[in-house]
Amino acid sequence: MIDDSLWFRPPPRPGSPPSAPPKAEPAVVEVVIDGQKVEVSSSWTILEACRSRGIDTPTLCYLESLTPVNVCRVCVVELAGSRTLVPACSRRVEPGMEIRTDSPRVRLSRRMVLEFLASSVDLSTAPQAQEYLAQYEARPERYGSPATPTPAGERDAREPGHHHLPEGTAAETVAQPVKVDNDLYVRDYSKCILCYKCVEACGTDAQNTFAIAVAGRGFDARISTEGDIPLPDSACVYCGNCIGVCPTGALMFRSEYEMRQAGTWDESRQTSTDTICPYCGVGCTLSLHVQDNRIVKVTSPMDVEVTHGHLCIKGRFGFDFVHGGEPDAEPTRDG
Amino acid sequence: MDLRFHGPEPTADERAAVDSVLGPPISAWAGGPRDLVAEGHSSAVGGHEARSRRDLLLPALHAVQDRFGWIPPGALDYICRRLTVPPAEAHGVVTFYHLFSLSPRPEAVAHICDDIACRIKGAESLCAELNHRLGPESDGSWRRSPCLGLCERAPAALVLNGGESPEAVTLAPAVADDIVAARQSASVGWVKPTEASPEDPVGFTHPTSSVPQSGSPTLRLLGRIGRVDPESLDAYLASGGYAALNRAIEIGPAGVIGEVMASKLMGRGGAAFPTGRKWDAVARATDRTRYVICNADESEPGTFKDRVLMEGDPFAVLEGMTIAAFATVSERGYLYIRGEYPLAARRMAAAIDAARAAGWLGENIRNAGFSFDVELRRGAGAYICGEETALFNSIEGKRGEPRNKPPFPVQFGLFGRPTVINNVETLVNVPPILVQGGAAYAGIGTLGSTGPKLFCVSGHVARPGVYEVDFGITLGDLIAMAGGVPGGKNIRAILLGGAAGVFVGPEKLDMPLTFEGTRAAAATVGSGVVMVFDESVDLGDILVRVAAFFRDESCGQCVPCRVGTVRQEELLQRLRSGRPIGDRAEEMSLLREIGQVMRDASICGLGQTASNAIESALVMLDPFPEPEADR
Numbered sequence: 001m002i003d004d005s006l007w008f009r010p011p012p013r014p015g016s017p018p019s020a021p022p023k024a025e026p027a028v029v030e031v032v033i034d035g036q037k038v039e040v041s042s043s044w045t046i047l048e049a050c051r052s053r054g055i056d057t058p059t060l061c062y063l064e065s066l067t068p069v070n071v072c073r074v075c076v077v078e079l080a081g082s083r084t085l086v087p088a089c090s091r092r093v094e095p096g097m098e099i100r101t102d103s104p105r106v107r108l109s110r111r112m113v114l115e116f117l118a119s120s121v122d123l124s125t126a127p128q129a130q131e132y133l134a135q136y137e138a139r140p141e142r143y144g145s146p147a148t149p150t151p152a153g154e155r156d157a158r159e160p161g162h163h164h165l166p167e168g169t170a171a172e173t174v175a176q177p178v179k180v181d182n183d184l185y186v187r188d189y190s191k192c193i194l195c196y197k198c199v200e201a202c203g204t205d206a207q208n209t210f211a212i213a214v215a216g217r218g219f220d221a222r223i224s225t226e227g228d229i230p231l232p233d234s235a236c237v238y239c240g241n242c243i244g245v246c247p248t249g250a251l252m253f254r255s256e257y258e259m260r261q262a263g264t265w266d267e268s269r270q271t272s273t274d275t276i277c278p279y280c281g282v283g284c285t286l287s288l289h290v291q292d293n294r295i296v297k298v299t300s301p302m303d304v305e306v307t308h309g310h311l312c313i314k315g316r317f318g319f320d321f322v323h324g325g326e327p328d329a330e331p332t333r334d335g
Numbered sequence: 336m337d338l339r340f341h342g343p344e345p346t347a348d349e350r351a352a353v354d355s356v357l358g359p360p361i362s363a364w365a366g367g368p369r370d371l372v373a374e375g376h377s378s379a380v381g382g383h384e385a386r387s388r389r390d391l392l393l394p395a396l397h398a399v400q401d402r403f404g405w406i407p408p409g410a411l412d413y414i415c416r417r418l419t420v421p422p423a424e425a426h427g428v429v430t431f432y433h434l435f436s437l438s439p440r441p442e443a444v445a446h447i448c449d450d451i452a453c454r455i456k457g458a459e460s461l462c463a464e465l466n467h468r469l470g471p472e473s474d475g476s477w478r479r480s481p482c483l484g485l486c487e488r489a490p491a492a493l494v495l496n497g498g499e500s501p502e503a504v505t506l507a508p509a510v511a512d513d514i515v516a517a518r519q520s521a522s523v524g525w526v527k528p529t530e531a532s533p534e535d536p537v538g539f540t541h542p543t544s545s546v547p548q549s550g551s552p553t554l555r556l557l558g559r560i561g562r563v564d565p566e567s568l569d570a571y572l573a574s575g576g577y578a579a580l581n582r583a584i585e586i587g588p589a590g591v592i593g594e595v596m597a598s599k600l601m602g603r604g605g606a607a608f609p610t611g612r613k614w615d616a617v618a619r620a621t622d623r624t625r626y627v628i629c630n631a632d633e634s635e636p637g638t639f640k641d642r643v644l645m646e647g648d649p650f651a652v653l654e655g656m657t658i659a660a661f662a663t664v665s666e667r668g669y670l671y672i673r674g675e676y677p678l679a680a681r682r683m684a685a686a687i688d689a690a691r692a693a694g695w696l697g698e699n700i701r702n703a704g705f706s707f708d709v710e711l712r713r714g715a716g717a718y719i720c721g722e723e724t725a726l727f728n729s730i731e732g733k734r735g736e737p738r739n740k741p742p743f744p745v746q747f748g749l750f751g752r753p754t755v756i757n758n759v760e761t762l763v764n765v766p767p768i769l770v771q772g773g774a775a776y777a778g779i780g781t782l783g784s785t786g787p788k789l790f791c792v793s794g795h796v797a798r799p800g801v802y803e804v805d806f807g808i809t810l811g812d813l814i815a816m817a818g819g820v821p822g823g824k825n826i827r828a829i830l831l832g833g834a835a836g837v838f839v840g841p842e843k844l845d846m847p848l849t850f851e852g853t854r855a856a857a858a859t860v861g862s863g864v865v866m867v868f869d870e871s872v873d874l875g876d877i878l879v880r881v882a883a884f885f886r887d888e889s890c891g892q893c894v895p896c897r898v899g900t901v902r903q904e905e906l907l908q909r910l911r912s913g914r915p916i917g918d919r920a921e922e923m924s925l926l927r928e929i930g931q932v933m934r935d936a937s938i939c940g941l942g943q944t945a946s947n948a949i950e951s952a953l954v955m956l957d958p959f960p961e962p963e964a965d966r
Contacts, residue, residue: 070739071893073936084943085935092741105935109895112932116898142925143902144916161433161481161716161887165879168908169916172901194891208336210421214734214891217717219901221891224430226422227342227408227437233340235421287413 006183031097046077046088046099055101058110058132060117060247061195062089065308066205069196074113074132078103085109111136117144120173120219122190125249125260129193144168149175149190156228160217172219178257181230184238184317186257187223191250198242198251206310211236240316244299244309266291274301277315282306284315291311295319338421342408349410352402357388357417358397366416383495390750392418392428392732393464397674397713400435404442404497411437420732431734431890432715433480434495434674442497443518445469446675447509450636450884451830451877452486452793452866456508461490464511469518476518482636482834483507483675483720486793486866487545487800491674503677543641547800547817555767555787556760557803560647565682568689571650571709572864577695579766584703590663592618595765597773599785603861604630604721605832606940607850612763613755616745617663620753625665628730628749628756629656631672631679632714632721635833636884637864640789642760643801645672648763649686653709655762656694658769659755660707661840661964662787668709669749670844671726674716684711694707718888722939723748725757725890729810736892737939760789760863784849792817795824795869804848811844814867824869825920828956832861834881835944837951874958875911878949882907887943896942899933903946910959919961926953 024044033053040049045068050057058112061072070087079086080098086108100106114133118140123129133140147170166172178188194214202212211234215224225234243251252260259265270291277284285304290299298316300307345353361369362374362381392414399410406429415422428437447465449458461741462472462479469476485491488507494517496502504517549561550552564570571577583591596611617625629652633641645652656668670687672680687709690696698706712730714720720729724738727749748754764786768776777785784806790813793799797818806814810829820826826841831848837858839846846856853860868874882904891897906926909915915922930946937943952958 070938073893073895073938076936084937089737091741105931108928109932109936112899112928113894113936116902116932117892119902120898142916143905157438159433159436160431162479163883163887165883166901166905166908168905168912169914171905187657193894194897210336213423213427215427216421216891217431217433218886218889218891218898221897224423224426226411226426229341232339234423235337316433 023219029093029095031093031095031099033099034101040093042093044093046079046086046091046093046097047075049093050077050099050101052086057088057101058135059089060129060132060193061197063197063245064302065310066197066200066245067121069200072113072117072193072195074110076106076109076113077101078106107136114138115140117140117193119146119171121193121248122173122175122188123193125191125252126193126247127246131332140171143171145170146173146175147171149177151174152177154230155189155220155222156215156224158216158220160220163220174219174222179211179230180254180257182238183254184313185240185243185254186252187231188250188252188257191221191248192223193248193250194223195247197245197247198223201241201245201310202236206241206308207237208233209237209239212242223334238313238317239311240313241310243316244311255296259291259296261264270296277311279314279318284311286311286315288319295322336419336421338415338419339624340412340416340422342412345409345413346407348402349399352398353395353410353413356398356413357391360417361431365419366413368609382419385417388418389420389732390730390932392420392425393715393729395713396429396435397715400715401495401497401501402499404444404495405438405440407435407439408437424733428732428734431675432717434716440475440639444475444495445514445518446480446483446493446495447477447514448483448485448489448491448493448809449479449880450482451834451880452482452637452876453882455794455868455872456489458490461492461509461511461514465514467957468511468515476655480675481887482634484633484639484642484673486637486639486791488610489677489793489799493677495760505678519629524699540736545639545800547798548780549805553703554803556644556763556789557801559651560643565646565647565649565700566685566689568650568686568693568695571648573589575770576650576766577654578676579769580654580657580661580695581701582769583661584701588618588662588664591658591769594768594773595662598764598768598776599773600761600764600768600776601784601850602758603760603764603788603863605635605835605859607860610757610761613745614659614758616663616743617665617753617755617817620746622753623664624752625663626655626749626752626754627660627663627665627668628723628726628754629668629670629709629759629762630721630723630726630756631670631676631683631759632726633759633862634718634721634888635835635864636674636881637793637830637833637866638791638862640791640801640863641792642679644677644759644763644789645676645683649679649682650690651763651766652655652683652759653686653690653696655765656709657700657707658765659762661700661703661705663753663755664705665755666706666708668707668846670709670711671714671720671730672711673714673720680711680713687711714813715747717890718884719890719939719941722941725736725939726756727754734890736890737941739938775797781847781851783851784860787846788847788860790865792862794867795820795872796867797821806849807847809844810839810846810848810865813848813865814844817867820867822869826867827870828874828952830864830866830868830948832859833864834884834948835940836861836864837947838956839951840955859947874905874952874956878952878958879907879911881948885941889941889945893938893942895933896937896945897936898940899929899942900945903933903949907949907959907964913961914961919955922954926950934941 026041068090070090076085076089078100110310175190302309363369483491485507491507492509494504600606600610720735725735729735742883886900
C-alpha cells in the first residue's frame with residue numbers, strides 16, 4: 001500500500017509580506033537657508049532642503065525620476081565660501097552650509113539664464129518657463145530681434161569649432177523646421193533648451209534604448225539620432241518617455257501637434273482621467289487626456305511607484321482602438 | 336542594450352583600420368564572424384569585455400580618421416559593434432571634436448591657425464592666399480583652426496595627411512608654398528625639413544626658434560632642451576635624468592609628498608592649486624585603484640610651453656609622472672595630449688616605449704616594489720578637454736563635457752577613481768624638487784610663488800619663445816628679456832594668461848609676475864601667456880576673435896556658457912560696427928551682466944573665464960573707440 005499522505009508541510013504563511021530590514025536613518029545636518037537654521041537629512045540636495053521649507057526654487061532640467069545633470073543652471077543658489085554659485089538640484093547639503101536663495105547674485109543669474117533661453121528658444125509651449133520669465137522680470141528682447149530660422153538639417157550638419165561671424169544685430173536662435181517623421185510624435189527642436197532629460201529617459205534612467213544623444217558642440221549642440229537619421233530608422237522604440245519628461249513641448253504627441261496646428265488644441269476643454277493600462281500585467285497607471293470625448297494624449301503620473309511617469313509604446317500610444325473604427329462615428333453597442 | 340545598425344557594411348580597409356587599435360574581434364557579438372562551436376546560439380560571448388573597453392572609442396576613431404581623412408558610416412558602425420557603443424552616442428562623440436569629420440574630406444587637410452597670436456602675424460593674408468590656391472575653405476582642403484600652440488613662430492599651420500601611412504606636419508612660420516607642398520607630398524616628415532640636418536636627424540638643436548635662452552647654465556626646467564637628444568634615454572640618464580626617481584624611492588611615498596608640500600609647488604596649468612595637497616588627498620584615498628594623468632591638452636591660446644617641454648625633454652615629463660605615481664601608489668597613468676601636437680606626441684610615445692624597455696616603467700620599477708605604466712591618448716580638437724573632468728570623460732570615450740564639482744578628481748576622477756591630474760610643466764618641476772629638496776626649491780621665487788616659471792612670450796616682441804625665470808620678475812623685465820617691441824613701437828596692450836586671462840595696459844609693466852602680484856593687480860599668471868600687442872593692432876578685432884574662440888570651444892552643456900558666449904560675441908560685433916541696441920552704456924551694462932552670469936553660474940572654468948579678457952579690455956583699453964562725430 002502506498003502512503004500518499006503529505007510528507008512535507010510548508011511553514012504557515014506569514015501574516016504580512018516580509019519587509020526589507022530597516023535602513024539606517026540618514027544623519028541630520030544643520031544648514032542655514034536664507035538666515036534660518038534648518039535641520040535636514042544629510043542625503044538631501046539643497047533643492048530638496050529648500051523645497052521642504054517651501055522656498056521656491058525654479059528648475060528646468062531637473063526631474064525627480066532622473067539623475068540630475070545640473071545643466072540649465074536656473075536653480076543656482078549662493079553658498080557662503082564658494083567662489084561661484086552652486087546648482088541646488090545636484091549639490092548635497094553639508095553641515096554648516098550657509099545658503100542664500102534670493103540674493104542679488106542669484107536673482108541676476110536666474111534672470112540671465114532665462115533671458116538666454118527665451119532669446120534663443122521658442123518657449124511658447126513651456127508654461128513653467130513663462131512663469132519664471134515673468135517672476136524674474138526677464139527681458140529677452142535686449143539681445144535684438146530673433147535671427148532668421150535655419151533651414152531643415154542645417155544645424156544638424158554643423159561641424160564643431162567653426163561658425164560664421166554674426167553681425168550681432170539679430171539674436172541667434174535654434175529655430176528650425178519641426179521634424180515630423182513618424183505617426184506617433186514630433187520633434188520641434190526650435191523649442192529645445194537642451195536639458196538632457198530626453199537623452200536620460202532614452203538611456204539608463206528609464207528605457208535603455210539609446211536612440212538619441214547630444215551631438216555637436218557649443219551653441220550648435222543638439223539632440224540627435226546617429227547621423228540625424230529619421231526616427232523610424234533609428235533604435236527608437238516609441239516608448240514616448242522622452243515626451244513625458246520634455247519640459248518645453250519640443251517633443252509632442254503627433255495628435256497634440258496636429259490639433260495645435262489646426263488651432264483646435266484647448267486645454268481648458270480637456271479632462272484627465274487616471275486608469276490602468278489594459279495591455280499587460282504590470283498595471284501602469286495611465287492619465288488619459290480627453291478633449292471632445294477623444295483621447296488626445298496619454299501620460300503617467302510621476303508619483304506612481306509602478307511607472308514614475310514612464311510608459312511603453314502600448315500604454316502611451318495604443319489608445320486608438322478606444323475611438324472605434326471611424327474617427328467621428330458614434331459608438332455602438334458592438335464597438 | 337539592443338544596438339541597431341542601418342548603415343553600409345564596413346569595407347575590409349575600414350575593418351583593418353579599426354582592428355589595428357582594437358585587435359581582431361573575438362565573437363560575432365563584437366562584430367566578427369560567428370563561431371557556433373565557441374559561442375553557441377546565444378552569441379553573447381565577449382559582450383561584457385566589449386563594453387568595458389569604451390575608453391578605446393577615441394583611439395579607434397583616430398585610426399579611422401587618420402586612415403581615410405574622415406569617418407565613413409560603415410567604419411563608425413563597426414566601431415560601435417566592436418565596443419557595444421550605441422550609434423547615437425558615438426555620433427555625439429564624433430561631432431564633439433573638430434579634428435573628426437563625418438562627411439568626406441580630402442585626405443590632406445591644412446589647419447591654419449587664425450587665433451590671436453597668428454592673427455597679428457599675417458594669418459588672414461595666409462588664409463586669403465590659400466583661398467586663392469586651394470579653393471574656398473568650404474571645399475575642405477584647408478580649414479581655420481584655433482590656436483595651434485606655435486605662437487612663437489606665428490603664423491602656424493598643421494597639415495594632416497591621411498592614408499595608409501598618415502602624416503602630420505606642423506609648419507611655423509607657415510607660408511602658402513610650404514602648406515601646398517606638404518598637402519601634396521606624403522614624404523614630408525614630422526618637422527619642417529629645414530630643421531633637420533645630417534648631424535641632427537631629429538632636428539632638436541634648433542632651440543633659438545622656441546627657447547631663446549637655450550644653453551644657459553641656470554635653466555632648471557629648460558636645461559636639456561636643444562642640448563640633449565630627446566629621443567635618447569641614455570642621453571637623458573647622462574644628463575642627470577631619473578636621479579629624482581631614485582631619490583624618491585629612497586625617501587618613500589610619504590617623503591616625496593612631504594618634499595612636494597615643502598616646495599609649495601602650485602599647479603602650472605592655470606588654476607594654481609597646491610600640487611602637494613592634491614597628491615596627499617589621493618594618497619589618503621580609501622580606494623586602492625588610482626590614476627595619474629598628465630594633462631598635456633595645452634590649448635589655451637598663446638600657450639606653448641608644454642609642447643616645447645614634451646618635444647624637447649619628454650623623459651622629464653615621464654619622470655615627473657612616475658614620481659607622482661610612486662607617491663600616490665598609482666599603477667596606471669595616462670598622458671592626454673592634444674591632437675594638434677604630432678611631434679610632441681611622437682616624442683612622448685617614443686619616450687614611453689624606451690622607458691618601458693629599460694625598466695623605468697612597467698612592473699616592479701627599479702626593484703622598488705612599485706609598478707606603473709603610462710598610456711598616451713590623443714585628443715581630437717577640443718579646448719574644453721583641458722578641463723580636468725572633461726579630460727576624464729574624453730579618455731572614457733564620452734563627450735568631453737565637464738562634470739560638476741564636487742566630487743573632485745582626488746575623490747572621483749577617471750573611471751570614478753581617485754586621480755592625480757597635473758599639467759606638464761607642473762610635473763617637470765617635480766624632479767628638481769626631489770633633487771634639491773623641497774625647502775631649497777621653496778627658496779626660489781617669492782614667498783607666495785615658489786620656483787621657476789615658464790612664460791610663453793609671443794606677439795610683438797623681438798625674440799618670442801618660452802622663457803624660464805624665477806617667480807618675481809616684472810612684466811616689463813620679461814618683455815625686455817624677449818627683446819622688447821621691435822620697430823620702436825609702443826605697447827598697446829598685453830594679454831596675460833591666455834584667452835581666459837586678462838588684458839593689461841603698458842602702465843602695468845612694473846607688476847611682478849607672481850600669483851600674488853598679479854592677483855593684487857586684478858590680473859592672472861594663468862598658464863604663463865604674455866602676448867604683446869603694439870599700437871598697430873586693432874584690439875577690437877582681437878577681442879572679437881577671443882569671443883569667437885569661446886563660442887566655438889564651449890561644450891554646450893550649460894546655458895550660461897552655451898548662450899552667453901554667443902550673446903557676448905554678438906554684442907562685441909555691435910560695438911565694433913557702431914550699431915548698439917539702445918546706447919553704448921546699456922550695451923556695456925549688458926556685457927557686464929553676461930560676464931557675471933557666465934562667471935557665477937557656468938559649470939566649469941571655460942564659461943567662468945570666457946568674459947575675463949574681454950571685460951578687462953573694455954574697462955581699460957577702449958578697444959571700440961566711438962567715431963569723432965558721435966562724441
